[in-house]
Amino acid sequence: MTIVMQRPAGGGRIEAAMRQRWNKFRHALERRVRYRVTRGGLWFLAALGLTALGALATANNLLFLVLAAMLATLLISGLLGSLSLAGLEVDCVAPEHVFARRAFAAQMRVRNVKWLLPSFSIRVEGVPDAGGASFESAVYFPMIPAGATIAKTVEARFARRGAYRENGFAFSTSFPFGFLRKTARVTLLRETLVYPPLAPVAGFERMLPAIAEEMEAYDRGLGRDFYRIRPYEAFESARHVDWKATAHTGALQVREFARERERRVEIFLDREVPRGQEAWFEHAIHCCALLAWQLAAEGASIHFRSNGYSLRQPEEGDIYAILRYLALVYPLRGRALERPLEEFGYQLAFTASPARLREAGWMEARILSPQDLPVPDPHR
Secondary structure, three states, X not given: OOOOXXXXXXXXXXXXXHXXXXXXXXXXXXXXXXXXXXXXXXXXXXXXXXXXXXXXXXXXXXXXXXXXXXXXXXXXXXXXXXXXXXXXXXXXXXXXXXXXXXXXXEEEEEEEOOOOOOEEEEEEEEOHHHOOOEXXXXXXXXXXXXXXXXXXXXXEEOXXXXXXEEEEEEEEEOOOOXXXXXXXXXXXXXXXXXXXXXXXXXXXXXXXXXXXXXXXXXXXXXXXXXXXXXXXXXXXXXXXXXXXXXXXXXXXXXXXEHHHHOOEEEEEEOOOOOOOOHHHHHHHXXXXXXHHHHHHHOOOEEEEEEOOEEXXXXXXXXXXXXXXXXXXXXOOOOOOOOOOOOOOOEEEEEOOOHHHHHHXXXXXXXXXXXXXXXOOOOOO
């Protein structure tokens, strides 16, 4: 009679989980580690060399014992440091909205996947040449227990707009004796969308008051239906003052029309950029994002358009929908140019070819070209 031993149903899952953990641990041990001798390590190596020379010259057994102890200390230092770096995983969580050139608070989480061994004296910092975020300072973890995850907040910054899918990090430790600093680089695969910067632009900042006055004059001139008489507000045009109401109340009063309650602006970004004007295109995106952000903050209704793209804010999306498009847009050549659509509303267009835009019917628009909006000198 043959007896068949059946394996418990859960045994396969346990073995698979143990095998997966072992593979992770083995890959972590095989991770390429770079070594750098510290100042303390140089003194230790000098003492080691002198001890070896003394032992060989005198044939003193005590010096050989001291030499063996020093070699064992150096070996243990490298082994314990490698074990501290093994089995570490990093995750960096950014806020929902991130702007280029602006520092933000990111949460860095480090997990120790080892079963029993903790990690000591771990330093985590970003890799500058990895093309990801740059961190204001490194994050130091005195100890990470086995199987634990520790999170800390760190300030980070992205230099340019776009979608970042890889971020480089470096784990380093000089545990236990500080003779060697061991560093292991890892790559985090997490996509982060970075909006264009909203920092003030010197040339464009001087144009904003003039653009605001043009918008105000355009909206005031289009008023058709009388809405109410209200008190005068600072910086308003004097041509709307109602002198009869002013004489009756003793304070300045102005006429307000129904269209003045809603400010409509059409912004167009031309993606047709001649070769050699890519730097200006990035500058135009910066200014376009800054203008849209300020108009949205003032409660204006924006119809944002580009070659093949159209969005009405706030009817079809918020200001972040426009910023998401500006974060990923790139020059596009050979596409037909759309005509203006807004029958009533102030029009403003960013283009590298003003003549091409006027031929398409943008005669009433305020056109901003490289002549009107030059790229600022980065050295100034």
